[in-house]
Amino acid sequence: MQESDLKSRKISQGSRQCLILLLSITCLFVLQAVLRPGSVTLAQGMNISRQASTLGIVVLGQTLVILTGGIDLSVGSIVTITNVFAVSYMKGQDENFFTAVLVCAGIGLAAGAVNAIGVLKLKIAPFVMTLCTSTMLQGIYLVYTGGSPSGNVSPSLKQIGNGLCAGVIPYPTLIWTALAVLLWIALSYTPFGRYTYAVGENPDAAGLCGISVDRIKISAYLLSSLFAVAAGLLASGYIGTTSLSLGNDYITNSLAVVLIGGNSIEGGKGGVWGGFLGAFLLMLLFALLTMVHVGQAGKLVIQGVIIFAVVFGQRYGLGRKG
Amino acid sequence: MSNIRIKPFRNPKVGSVAVIYGLLLVVFAGMAVVSPSYRSIENIGNIIVQCIPLAIVSMGQTIVIIGGGIDMSVGAMISMSTCIAAVTMSSDSAVSVGGGLARVLLASSGAGLLNGLGVNSCKVPPLITTLSMMTVLSGISLAILPQAGGRVSKVFADFMMLRAGVLSVSLLILICVYLLLRRAMYHSGFGNAVYAIGNHQGIAASMGVKVKRISILTYVAAGVCAGVTGLLLASRMRIGDPVIGTSFGLDSITASAIGGTSLNGGEGQVSGTIAGAFLIGMLSNMMNILGVNHFYQYVLKGILLVAAMIIYSISNTLEVKRHAGI
Numbered sequence: 001m002q003e004s005d006l007k008s009r010k011i012s013q014g015s016r017q018c019l020i021l022l023l024s025i026t027c028l029f030v031l032q033a034v035l036r037p038g039s040v041t042l043a044q045g046m047n048i049s050r051q052a053s054t055l056g057i058v059v060l061g062q063t064l065v066i067l068t069g070g071i072d073l074s075v076g077s078i079v080t081i082t083n084v085f086a087v088s089y090m091k092g093q094d095e096n097f098f099t100a101v102l103v104c105a106g107i108g109l110a111a112g113a114v115n116a117i118g119v120l121k122l123k124i125a126p127f128v129m130t131l132c133t134s135t136m137l138q139g140i141y142l143v144y145t146g147g148s149p150s151g152n153v154s155p156s157l158k159q160i161g162n163g164l165c166a167g168v169i170p171y172p173t174l175i176w177t178a179l180a181v182l183l184w185i186a187l188s189y190t191p192f193g194r195y196t197y198a199v200g201e202n203p204d205a206a207g208l209c210g211i212s213v214d215r216i217k218i219s220a221y222l223l224s225s226l227f228a229v230a231a232g233l234l235a236s237g238y239i240g241t242t243s244l245s246l247g248n249d250y251i252t253n254s255l256a257v258v259l260i261g262g263n264s265i266e267g268g269k270g271g272v273w274g275g276f277l278g279a280f281l282l283m284l285l286f287a288l289l290t291m292v293h294v295g296q297a298g299k300l301v302i303q304g305v306i307i308f309a310v311v312f313g314q315r316y317g318l319g320r321k322g
Numbered sequence: 323m324s325n326i327r328i329k330p331f332r333n334p335k336v337g338s339v340a341v342i343y344g345l346l347l348v349v350f351a352g353m354a355v356v357s358p359s360y361r362s363i364e365n366i367g368n369i370i371v372q373c374i375p376l377a378i379v380s381m382g383q384t385i386v387i388i389g390g391g392i393d394m395s396v397g398a399m400i401s402m403s404t405c406i407a408a409v410t411m412s413s414d415s416a417v418s419v420g421g422g423l424a425r426v427l428l429a430s431s432g433a434g435l436l437n438g439l440g441v442n443s444c445k446v447p448p449l450i451t452t453l454s455m456m457t458v459l460s461g462i463s464l465a466i467l468p469q470a471g472g473r474v475s476k477v478f479a480d481f482m483m484l485r486a487g488v489l490s491v492s493l494l495i496l497i498c499v500y501l502l503l504r505r506a507m508y509h510s511g512f513g514n515a516v517y518a519i520g521n522h523q524g525i526a527a528s529m530g531v532k533v534k535r536i537s538i539l540t541y542v543a544a545g546v547c548a549g550v551t552g553l554l555l556a557s558r559m560r561i562g563d564p565v566i567g568t569s570f571g572l573d574s575i576t577a578s579a580i581g582g583t584s585l586n587g588g589e590g591q592v593s594g595t596i597a598g599a600f601l602i603g604m605l606s607n608m609m610n611i612l613g614v615n616h617f618y619q620y621v622l623k624g625i626l627l628v629a630a631m632i633i634y635s636i637s638n639t640l641e642v643k644r645h646a647g648i
Contacts, residue, residue, distance in 0.1 A: 122628070122632055123635060128575065128579075128585060128627070129628075132624040135621075135623055138620045139618055139619065139620025140621065142617035143615050147617065252456075255453065295468075297461045297465035298465070300460050301458045304454040304459075305454065305458060307453065308446060311446045312444045312445075315445050
């Protein structure tokens with residue numbers, strides 16, 4: 001009885017968040033239609049979804065880590081290092097595609113493992129450990145490229161990054177949606193999902209109930225790194241070449257989106273679809289800001305204010321209930 | 323009963339501070355033996371001047387960490403300070419330099435104050451508050467100066483960079499800031515209160531410590547330290563740079579951790595942090611002299627931080643065991 005109460009409350013909270021986000025997205029589209037009549041088209045929406053897809057995939061991983069009560073600040077560097085190694089192994093040839101993907105996945109798993117070991121075995125605070133990993137990865141890709149990378153991705157990856165499925169939906173959007181559905185199923189209908197929520201809500205109680213807390217947290221960090229690798233590959237496909245600044249925005253952006261999506265920074269609360277809509281909302285907002293000639297500076301300010309305001313709002317809401 | 327009142331500066335961590343200074347000496351002595359140019363007065367002065375910005379900003383970070391918080395925004399504060407300095411201090415007149423100084427310090431302490439209010443009044447976790455402050459401030463820096471540029475008054479810059487042998491104005495500033503903070507942390511009620519709220523906010527509050535005010539003050543102190551660091555960097559480069567401070571956030575945390583400050587709050591030494599900052603600076607300098615690709619510094623810093631945390635956690639465990647008599 002109580003369990004079903006709990007579940008229904010969680011679901012209703014989640015769907016309320018999604019409703020708010022959908023409403024905000026609609027408002028932004030209406031605003032855009034007012035500012036630039038005729039600019040709201042399906043193609044434009046799909047374009048924004050393509051831009052949101054890499055961020056959205058990173059967010060899926062970040063959501064998992066934050067659900068378990070941690071934080072992953074290494075996602076940005078993982079995106080960049082994936083880009084660097086993918087390009088360097090592909091050398092613009094399709095036959096090297098799978099080698100490159102395997103190498104990148106290996107790097108991602110290694111980074112995730114370092115995060116997990118630092119956080120769980122060495123008991124270092126998650127944000128310090130993941131920042132450390134981030135710095136080390138940065139060092140590795142800077143040494144590897146000597147600071148000036150070059151090269152191109154293989155044509156097939158470029159096709160995936162830029163192409164449209166059935167002439168309408170970009171491939172990255174499809175992959176993003178597929179991954180989101182998979183994660184949603186895993187979180188909602190498998191023991192892994194229930195354990196993840198339990199660990200985030202109260203690790204001690206979860207441990208006493210016989211859940212292997214460490215195993216859940218390790219898989220969260222590993223999956224987060226793998227999602228970042230996937231995002232890095234898609235982003236590489238989209239830009240077609242390499243860039244050392246590719247991953248810069250992902251840390252604060254992913255954090256902002258996870259928080260907009262209704263996840264609690266303390267863990268144990270949130271879901272997949274809030275982040276899914278949140279990523280789209282953030283990219284739509286940025287597109288609108290570009291439309292009204294707000295530069296990078298303004299976007300950064302707005303991003304910072306969003307992160308702070310959302311957490312503040314959660315606090316205020318929780319405080320009133322308590 | 324007599325050992326209930328533990329003065330912070332007599333706690334056992336003083337031993338670990340001595341160890342870091344010893345390590346510093348070993349690194350220095352090793353390099354001095356290997357390379358004759360290394361032990362020249364000129365180079366020693368150089369190393370000191372290079373390490374000072376990190377040392378100053380890390381002292382502010384240490385105070386925030388001791389008080390149980392964390393400040394990720396110090397890097398962005400430094401960038402913003404150099405930008406403000408480069409825009410407002412372009413002429414050599416006393417009014418322009420004085421006005422610029424005032425604006426830089428006001429802006430950085432204001433940012434620190436907002437951090438403090440966000441953490442204490444809005445109850446947003448320190449990491450999130452200062453991360454969003456970092457993002458906002460890097461936006462503001464970009465708005466002030468889209469690219470590195472502007473101009474810092476030559477008279478002011480020359481004065482700040484004045485050097486005679488190993489002595490320099492920046493060293494003097496470091497010593498002044500250190501003495502001020504030392505006075506505040508170990509010879510006033512403020513210091514005891516900072517250690518108290520870092521150890522346990524609830525207990526500190528019930529003992530009559532004004533938790534909110536003290537915590538806000540720690541963030542303001544970190545802001546001022548970041549502002550001073552920004553001024554030093556601006557006078558070294560003679561321009562402003564909106565991304566110059568990026569690495570200082572993590573580096574200052576690393577310096578604090580190496581210096582024996584626990585990231586859980588409530589323990590640490592400002593003097594240890596200076597040693598930590600110098601250790602980072604000297605190791606980077608050493609790698610340059612040995613001809614190691616300077617990008618390896620990123621890897622080195624990460625490893626240093628992890629190593630420091632592991633060593634301290636082991637030594638803490640040992641100490642607990644010793645006290646328990648096992």
